[in-house]
Amino acid sequence: CVIKKLQERTFLSKGLDHLLAQLEKKDPQNFFAWPVTDAIAPGYSQIISNPMDFSTMRQKIDQNEYKHLDEFIADFKLMCENAMKYNHAETVYYKASKKLLQAGLKMMTSDKLGWMLNLVP
Numbered sequence: 483c484v485i486k487k488l489q490e491r492t493f494l495s496k497g498l499d500h501l502l503a504q505l506e507k508k509d510p511q512n513f514f515a516w517p518v519t520d521a522i523a524p525g526y527s528q529i530i531s532n533p534m535d536f537s538t539m540r541q542k543i544d545q546n547e548y549k550h551l552d553e554f555i556a557d558f559k560l561m562c563e564n565a566m567k568y569n570h571a572e573t574v575y576y577k578a579s580k581k582l583l584q585a586g587l588k589m590m591t592s593d594k595l596g597w598m599l600n601l602v603p
């Protein structure tokens with residue numbers, strides 16, 4: 483019923499809020515906090531067709547755009563993979579994104595989160 487759907491929705495967004503906060507702590511330099519601009523990364527918008535960053539993920543949580551945990555995980559992976567595509571392997575950004583991806587996926591795919599995987603069918 484509608485009430486149950488709404489309850490599940492807020493339950494999921496509470497869980498995603500918590501996950502996002504944990505992920506943001508793993509980016510102390512705030513390289514992933516905001517959209518990357520062509521001003522700071524020449525040609526970025528030509529190379530990266532689907533940009534993603536933590537502030538956009540926050541917006542999507544607040545607008546209930548994530549129906550499942552795996553959609554949230556897909557955006558997190560997209561954000562990290564963009565950084566590994568645009569930046570060369572020896573850059574601080576490539577290294578930070580590789581480390582963030584590994585630590586983030588480890589945290590999100592642990593069995594502790596099983597309860598979130600089947601929320602909001």
Ligand SMILES: COc1ccc(OC)c(-c2cc(C(C)=O)n3cccnc23)c1
Nearest residue numbers: 512513514515516517518522523565575
């Ligand atoms: C040096 O301080 C900042 C501050 C914010 C940034 O992105 C939001 C970035 C940044 C973040 C990135 C990424 C994530 O590719 N990047 C790539 C090239 C040049 N700068 C960046 C760097």
